[in-house]
Structure formats: C-alpha cells, structure tokens
Amino acid sequence: MTERTVDDGLSTVPQEVDAGAPAGFGVRGWLRWAWRTLTSMRTALVLLFLLAIASVPGSVFPQRGTDPAKVAAYLADDPVKGQILDRLGMFDVFASPWFAAIYLLLFISLAGCVIPRSVQHWRAMRARPPAAPRNLSRLPEHREVVSDDTPDDVLDAAAEHLRSRRWRVDVDREQGWVAAEKGYSRETGNLVFHLALVVMLVGVALGSYGGFRGNVVVREGSSFANTLAQFDSFAPGRGFDESSLAPFSFTLDRFTAEFQRGGMQNGAAREFSADVTFVPEPGAAPETRTIEVNEPLVVGGEKVFLVGHGYAPTFRITDKAGDVVFKDSVVCLPQDGNFTSSCVVKVPDTTPQLGLTGFFLPTAAVDDIRGPHSTFPAADDPAVFMSAWEGDLGLDSGAPQSVFKLETENMTRVGIEAMRPGESWTLPDGTVVAFEGYVRFASFAVAKDPGKELALAAVVISMAGLALSLLVRRRRVWVRVSAAAAASTLVDVAGLTRSEHTTVADEVDELASALGEPAASTADQEEPA
Amino acid sequence: MSTNETLAQLSNQLVYASMVAYAVSTVSFAASLAATKGRDLTQAAAPVSRRSAKAAEKAEAEGSVLVATRIETETGIGDGGSEPLAPGRRAGNIAISVMWLATILLGAGVLFRGLSVMRAPWGNMYEFSITTAFAISLTYLIIALRRDVRWLGIFVVIPVLLSLGLAVTVLYTEAAQLVPALKSYWLVIHVAIAIICGASFCVAAALSSLYLISEKAERRTAEGRSYWGTGLAKRLPESTKLDGMSYRTIAFMFPLWTFAIVAGAIWAENAWGRYWGWDPKETWAFITWVGYAAYLHARSTAGWKGRKAAYISLVAFACFVFNYFGVNIFFSGLHSYGGV
Numbered sequence: 001m002t003e004r005t006v007d008d009g010l011s012t013v014p015q016e017v018d019a020g021a022p023a024g025f026g027v028r029g030w031l032r033w034a035w036r037t038l039t040s041m042r043t044a045l046v047l048l049f050l051l052a053i054a055s056v057p058g059s060v061f062p063q064r065g066t067d068p069a070k071v072a073a074y075l076a077d078d079p080v081k082g083q084i085l086d087r088l089g090m091f092d093v094f095a096s097p098w099f100a101a102i103y104l105l106l107f108i109s110l111a112g113c114v115i116p117r118s119v120q121h122w123r124a125m126r127a128r129p130p131a132a133p134r135n136l137s138r139l140p141e142h143r144e145v146v147s148d149d150t151p152d153d154v155l156d157a158a159a160e161h162l163r164s165r166r167w168r169v170d171v172d173r174e175q176g177w178v179a180a181e182k183g184y185s186r187e188t189g190n191l192v193f194h195l196a197l198v199v200m201l202v203g204v205a206l207g208s209y210g211g212f213r214g215n216v217v218v219r220e221g222s223s224f225a226n227t228l229a230q231f232d233s234f235a236p237g238r239g240f241d242e243s244s245l246a247p248f249s250f251t252l253d254r255f256t257a258e259f260q261r262g263g264m265q266n267g268a269a270r271e272f273s274a275d276v277t278f279v280p281e282p283g284a285a286p287e288t289r290t291i292e293v294n295e296p297l298v299v300g301g302e303k304v305f306l307v308g309h310g311y312a313p314t315f316r317i318t319d320k321a322g323d324v325v326f327k328d329s330v331v332c333l334p335q336d337g338n339f340t341s342s343c344v345v346k347v348p349d350t351t352p353q354l355g356l357t358g359f360f361l362p363t364a365a366v367d368d369i370r371g372p373h374s375t376f377p378a379a380d381d382p383a384v385f386m387s388a389w390e391g392d393l394g395l396d397s398g399a400p401q402s403v404f405k406l407e408t409e410n411m412t413r414v415g416i417e418a419m420r421p422g423e424s425w426t427l428p429d430g431t432v433v434a435f436e437g438y439v440r441f442a443s444f445a446v447a448k449d450p451g452k453e454l455a456l457a458a459v460v461i462s463m464a465g466l467a468l469s470l471l472v473r474r475r476r477v478w479v480r481v482s483a484a485a486a487a488s489t490l491v492d493v494a495g496l497t498r499s500e501h502t503t504v505a506d507e508v509d510e511l512a513s514a515l516g517e518p519a520a521s522t523a524d525q526e527e528p529a
Numbered sequence: 530m531s532t533n534e535t536l537a538q539l540s541n542q543l544v545y546a547s548m549v550a551y552a553v554s555t556v557s558f559a560a561s562l563a564a565t566k567g568r569d570l571t572q573a574a575a576p577v578s579r580r581s582a583k584a585a586e587k588a589e590a591e592g593s594v595l596v597a598t599r600i601e602t603e604t605g606i607g608d609g610g611s612e613p614l615a616p617g618r619r620a621g622n623i624a625i626s627v628m629w630l631a632t633i634l635l636g637a638g639v640l641f642r643g644l645s646v647m648r649a650p651w652g653n654m655y656e657f658s659i660t661t662a663f664a665i666s667l668t669y670l671i672i673a674l675r676r677d678v679r680w681l682g683i684f685v686v687i688p689v690l691l692s693l694g695l696a697v698t699v700l701y702t703e704a705a706q707l708v709p710a711l712k713s714y715w716l717v718i719h720v721a722i723a724i725i726c727g728a729s730f731c732v733a734a735a736l737s738s739l740y741l742i743s744e745k746a747e748r749r750t751a752e753g754r755s756y757w758g759t760g761l762a763k764r765l766p767e768s769t770k771l772d773g774m775s776y777r778t779i780a781f782m783f784p785l786w787t788f789a790i791v792a793g794a795i796w797a798e799n800a801w802g803r804y805w806g807w808d809p810k811e812t813w814a815f816i817t818w819v820g821y822a823a824y825l826h827a828r829s830t831a832g833w834k835g836r837k838a839a840y841i842s843l844v845a846f847a848c849f850v851f852n853y854f855g856v857n858i859f860f861s862g863l864h865s866y867g868g869v
C-alpha cells in the first residue's frame with residue numbers, strides 16, 4: 001500500500017496524471033492536453049516560482065511607478081544598458097506584459113483546478129462516508145477491544161459517540177460497521193482560499209481601473225482645490241472619470257515638524273502635522289483639521305495623505321526702476337536628510353530675463369568639501385546661497401521646462417551671494433534681490449481606490465479559508481464488530497488521515513476505550529509507550 | 530517625549546547578560562548531543578508508509594495489535610528511554626534551564642528597551658533583532674515543555690546568538706522615539722506578527738536542514754556508504770519526523786505571514802495612500818510568501834515531496850533573511866528606516 005492510496009479520497013488534490021502527449025493531432029486533442037497541463041499542480045508550482053523570480057528585478061532596478069527620477073538618472077548614466085533594460089521592461093516590472101502573463105496564467109490555472117475541485121468537494125460533502133474496509137487491521141491506526149454489549153449496541157454506542165463529536169456517520173447493521181468522516185472544512189477552507197485570491201485580484205484590478213492618485217505641493221498660506229488642473233502630477237486609472245473628483249478644497253495654515261536633537265539619531269523626524277482649513281464642498285462651512293502621517297483626511301471615498309515637506313524661501317525682486325518684478329515663496333527640493341534644499345527662481349518679466357539658482361539651508365554651514373549645506377533639518381539658522389543669471393530663460397522655445405531647473409545655456413552668471421532672512425543683495429545692474437524669510441510647504445497625495453474594500457474583504461476571507469485549510473485535518477474512522485465467544489463482542493476501531501497529523505490516533509484511542517476493554521491477551525502492548 | 534537613559538542602559542546590560550547565558554546553554558546542548566547514544570539508522574531507511582505497509586503484511590502472521598505498537602516505537606522520538614540519567618540527558622536539562630534564564634534576561638532587556646522610550650520595542654533593526662531572538666527562544670522553550678526536543682536546542686540557540694551578536698555589533702541603535710511613519714498601531718501588529726513569523730521560519734529552516742542531513746544519512750546507510758552527517762543524524766529523530774515537524778511549523782506560520790503582510794498593507798494604505806507599491810521590502814515579503822506557498826504545494830505534488838520541498842523551504846527562508854537584512858542595506862525605499 002503506498003502513501004497515495006492511503007490518502008485517497010481524503011482530499012480533492014488532483015492526481016498527478018501525466019498529461020502525456022496530446023491524444024492524436026486534432027485541435028481538440030491539443031486543447032485538452034494544454035488545459036490539463038495548465039491546470040496541473042506541477043504547472044502551478046512552476047508558475048509560482050516564475051512569479052517569485054520575476055519580481056526580483058522589480059526590487060533591483062528603480063521602477064517608474066515609484067521612482068521615475070531614478071529611472072531617468074539610470075538611463076542618463078548608462079544609456080546603452082539602460083535602453084536594453086528598458087526594452088525588457090525592467091523599469092516597469094510590475095506593469096510589464098511578461099509579469100502579467102505569469103500571474104494571469106497562474107490565475108487561469110488556479111481557476112481551472114479549483115472550480116472542478118469545488119464541484120467534486122460539494123458532492124463529497126453530501127455523500128455518505130465510504131464503507132468500512134474489510135480488514136481494519138491494515139490501517140495505520142488500529143485498535144482492538146472487547147465489549148460485553150451486543151454488536152448492535154456497540155454500533156449504536158459508536159454512532160452516538162461520533163455524532164456527538166460532530167462526525168458525519170453512516171451505520172450498516174447488516175455488515176456490522178460504522179463509518180464516519182470529519183474535517184470537510186479543510187477542503188472547504190482550501191477552496192475558499194484559492195477562490196478568494198481570484199476575487200482579491202479583481203479588487204486590485206478594479207482599484208487601478210477606477211481610481212487615481214495625484215500629488216500636490218502646498219505652501220503655508222496657500223490653498224488647494226481638488227481639480228485636475230491643480231495637481232502637480234496626476235495618475236488616473238483607465239476608467240477614472242475626472243468629474244467624479246470630490247469638490248473639496250483646503251488651505252494649509254501651518255505645518256509643524258519636530259526633530260530629534262542630540263544622540264545618534266540627531267535630526268531624525270519625530271512629529272509632522274499639517275493644520276488645514278478644510279472646505280468639504282463649495283459654499284460649505286470651513287472646518288479646521290489636522291493631517292498627520294498615518295492620519296489622512298478622508299473625504300467622499302478619497303483620502304488626503306501627508307507625504308512630505310520642505311521649505312519655501314520668500315524672495316522679493318525689484319528692478320533698477322524700483323518696480324517689484326517678483327514676490328513669492330519658492331518651493332525648494334530637499335536634497336538630504338538635513339533639508340539642504342535646491343531652489344530655482346525664474347523672472348521672465350525683465351530684460352534681460354533673470355534667473356536664480358542655489359540652496360536654502362535651514363541650519364546653514366559651509367565647508368571646503370561639501371560647500372554650503374545644512375546640518376540640521378529644523379530652521380535654526382536659515383540662509384540662502386544663490387547665483388544670479390541674466391539672459392534668455394528659454395521659456396519661449398515651446399519645449400516644456402521643469403520649474404525646478406534653470407536652463408543656463410543662454411545665460412551668464414552675474415554674481416553669487418549668501419543671505420540671511422531680511423538681507424538683500426544688489427546685482428551689478430541695480431536689480432535688488434531681497435530674502436524676506438521662508439514658509440514651509442507640505443506635499444500631499446490624494447488617492448482613491450474603489451477596489452480596496454473588495455480586496456480587503458477577499459483577503460480576510462482567504463485568510464480564514466487558509467487557517468481552516470492548514471489547521472483542520474480531514475479524517476475517517478471505522479468500527480467493525482464481530483461476535484466473539486461467550487456473549488462478548490470483538491470491536492475493531494481504525495482511523496485514517498493524511499500522513500502529517502497524529503490526532504486521529506487520539507480519536508481512535510478515545511473511541512476504542514469508550515466501546516470496550518482491551519482484549520486481555522494484548523492489553524500490555526496496547527498501551528502507548 | 531524623551532528617552533529614559535537609565536532604563537536603556539539596563540536593557541543593554543540585560544541583553545549582554547543573556548548572551549553569556551545563551552553561550553553557556555549552547556555548550557551544554559552540544560555536550561548533550563555529543564553524549565546521546567543515537568539510533569540505528571538502518572531502521573529508518575525506508576519511508577514510514579512503506580514500512581507500515583511491510584509491517585501490515587507481517588501483521589497477518591503476528592497479530593494485528595503488535596503492529597500499532599511497533600509503528601509507534603519506530604516513529605517515536607528516541608528519547609533514550611525513561612532512565613533518568615541516560616547519556617546526554619543531564620546536559621540537555623541543564624541547557625534548557627540555562628536557556629530559560631537567558632530568555633528571561635533577554636525578555637527583560639526587550640521590555641526595558643520598550644519602557645525606556647514608552648513604545649513597542651521594534652522601531653529599528655536592533656530592536657527587531659533582539660525581539661526576534663527572544664521570540665525564537667520562547668517558541669522553542671514552549672515546545673520543549675511538552676516534547677523532548679533537546680536534540681534541536683543547539684540549532685535554535687546558535688541562530689539566536691547570531692542574531693543577538695549582529696544586533697549588538699552591527700545593528701546597534703540608541704533608544705529613541707519613532708519617525709512619524711512608524712507611529713501606528715498597525716505597525717505594532719504588523720511587526721509583532723512578522724517577528725513571530727521570523728522565529729517560526731528560523732525553526733522551520735533548522736528542521737528542514739536537519740531533515741536533509743538525516744534523510745541522506747539514512748539513504749547512505751542503507752546503501753552501505755559513508756556520509757559526514759551520519760554521526761549527527763543518529764542523534765536526531767528519523768527524517769520523516771523532521772519533515773513533518775518542519776511542515777507543521779510552516780503550516781502554522783504561513784497564515785500568520787499572510788496576515789503580517791496584510792497588516793503591513795493596511796498600514797501602508799494609511800501612511801502613504803496605497804496598500805501595495807512594490808517597494809523592495811514589499812516585493813521581498815511577497816517573494817517569501819510565494820516561496821512558502823510553493824513549499825506547501827510541493828508537498829502535495831508528486832515528485833516534489835521530501836528533499837525538493839525541503840530545499841524550497843530553505844530558499845524561502847533565505848528570501849526572508851534577505852528581506853530582513855539585505856533589503857535595508859542594498860536597496861533604498863520607503864522602508865529604509867532600519868537605522869543602518
């Protein structure tokens with residue numbers, strides 16, 4: 001007897017029939033062969049491996065979805081290798097066709113395997129437990145006891161014992177046996193788990209189809225209204241309807257950040273919060289709210305997350321005629337953990353045009369190696385280090401330009417200066433650049449994912465199924481009675497389960513001792529060691 | 530809120546003290562293993578099912594009850610009988626007692642670390658590592674209360690010591706408050722479960738490795754060939770037993786790991802606005818999950834049971850370890866708060 005036949009019928013695990021070569025050369029033969037191969041456990045196993053291996057490059061190479069700037073840098077650094085990798089989809093692994101091919105095949109294979117198994121399991125749950133084998137002593141767990149009761153009473157007692165423990169029981173008085181089975185929920189759990197995985201994938205797909213994600217930077221004192229035009233970047237799903245954006249707006253009143261002072265983790269962030277005045281829809285009464293990391297603002301199926309922050313120094317620029325040509329706070333991009341931030345100011349309304357580039361340093365320091373840099377993320381001793389450029393900003397060429405980068409090809413540098421808040425700097429042509437102070441900015445992500453509730457529900461159900469599938473054991477026990485000498489009944493009790501578990505032994509023991517006494521001659525050997 | 534330096538210091542001293550005790554326990558476990566008489570490998574050369582089939586055939590002649598008894602003794606863990614002073618027993622008992630001491634010291638260390646900053650003590654890799662070491666030992670000790678697993682002790686204590694050693698040398702980070710992204714009760718759930726999983730993964734990997742050695746030793750012995758692992762395998766339970774234990778550990782752990790990932794996803798949704806973003810840490814958690822799912826499938830697929838499945842379990846564990854250490858060190862991502 002092999003392990004396989006011992007397991008027979010205790011689960012709907014498909015038998016590994018070798019799909020063999022296609023039967024004949026007909027289209028149907030090939031199709032049947034392909035389907036059987038695809039839905040076999042071995043194929044599922046191979047696909048699982050492929051899925052794991054295919055995700056590795058997604059962690060090795062920068063990904064467009066999470067870090068487009070790094071991808072661009074990679075392509076610029078090593079164009080040849082970068083191009084090849086890009087062709088292969090290495091910067092978009094999780095959106096690439098080959099990754100999709102693997103998981104779609106896996107899910108087809110899963111459905112193709114699990115749906116027939118569900119039908120089979122449904123039938124098994126309604127069927128009678130299989131009849132007792134002729135020779136119970138051949139089974140791995142077997143006990144023999146003697147009872148003073150009649151065979152029929154023993155069968156009744158056995159059935160009663162098992163029913164009260166919620167076994168599915170079948171009694172055959174003529175043949176003198178009781179058959180019982182328990183633990184169907186293992187299989188049910190397993191099937192639920194697999195089917196729920198498919199539902200979860202549907203939830204994920206629904207989210208990326210009907211949802212969106214947008215990012216926006218808001219300075220203290222400025223406002224944001226939730227319309228497409230106001231986002232700095234916006235990634236809608238294919239099925240997203242922009243008119244469904246919730247009509248809220250908010251003003252960032254104050255952003256506070258606290259950092260660790262002293263110790264090994266000097267400068268580590270400790271507390272961020274954004275105080276906003278929130279207007280749920282036009283005309284509604286404003287409310288004050290606080291958005292923190294881990295505490296998004298929830299509004300009509302959309303959520304507003306606090307995802308970053310930084311500094312925006314305020315400049316006022318007056319031309320030689322004394323007219324103010326620029327007055328605004330400029331968002332500077334943090335370059336390191338201490339918020340050394342790079343700033344660009346473009347002033348197109350002067351002739352020649354004027355541009356500034358440089359750094360905002362919340363806690364300023366200068367040294368020979370690193371040049372101007374910040375030594376702490378809080379604004380303890382703020383300063384700017386700016387270069388001024390005159391010439392053509394190149395804004396009229398029509399090519400799109402980043403606001404964070406100054407195109408200096410057609411410009412000449414006219415000076416460089418460090419300023420503290422309140423100081424100003426007069427350029428050679430008489431233009432005055434005043435550094436008036438700074439405000440903070442916060443970056444927010446606004447996101448909507450209409451599939452996430454479905455995905456979560458599916459995952460919760462699948463976990464419940466999984467727990468059943470791994471913790472419950474499907475098992476069978478049988479009792480056979482035969483009249484023995486002198487008004488006593490010989491009772492054989494046997495149990496069967498899949499090889500991994502030992503509980504059926506305990507259950508067989510319990511049942512056997514409920515039904516009778518160990519036969520005298522073998523009593524000493526019967527005791528478990 | 531600031532850090533209570535006295536408690537933080539006390540925590541460090543307790544961790545060091547526990548390492549000393551773990552080292553003593555390692556030596557005792559080694560002595561215990563060396564002194565154990567060992568079993569006869571030829572008895573175990575055939576897989577259980579085939580042997581029980583053979584036994585069942587014999588049963589026709591010998592009477593059926595004997596069979597059950599025989600199978601039980603053959604598959605039982607050879608614990609050296611019931612003599613109180615069987616070789617290796619005393620050293621094994623000492624090892625377990627010392628390990629309890631070490632674990633209590635370490636547990637206090639973890640507790641004071643948490644109290645010093647008034648939060649759950651798992652904000653950086655140092656804290657993950659000492660807590661995981663504690664969880665591994667406690668898991669083992671609880672199993673040891675109910676079963677004789679002295680033979681396994683050394684294979685548990687060594688990873689614990691390694692983990693603590695790495696923690697106090699490479700990963701050490703001063704006690705401090707958390708960065709804002711980590712302030713969430715989902716973090717507490719996510720990390721606590723991940724730590725329990727890490728402990729079970731580690732035990733399962735130890736069992737799978739021992740299974741590979743034991744299985745090979747049995748096969749080689751049956752073929753009459755020599756093998757370096759024979760001496761060790763003699764002192765271990767038979768391979769099918771080890772395989773079953775490893776399976777049960779993983780079967781227990783897989784739903785938990787699933788839950789840890791889901792809790793992480795819920796946390797990510799709250800902090801960053803997406804529940805899954807294929808960040809390197811997330812990607813490797815997924816790879817680990819798929820690896821263990823592959824292991825579970827392999828065990829029910831003909832031709833993949835036994836050795837191949839055990840290799841898959843080891844590969845999956847390697848993915849977990851890589852996620853734990855490697856990802857923080859090699860890749861940058863939103864999860865790079867490990868303090869390394």
Ligand code: HEM
Pocket residue numbers: 011012013014039040041043044045047106107108109110111113114190194197466469470783818819822825826829
């Ligand atoms: C191609 C698709 C798949 C097929 C045909 C398939 C088939 C099966 C079968 C037949 C079992 C029962 C094994 C048993 O009772 O021991 C099983 C168990 C399991 N499957 Fe799948 N499966 C597929 C995909 C997946 C996927 C994608 C996952 C998740 C990564 C997964 C996770 C599991 C788990 C955790 C078990 C429980 C193992 C156990 O009960 O020991 N399966 N699968």
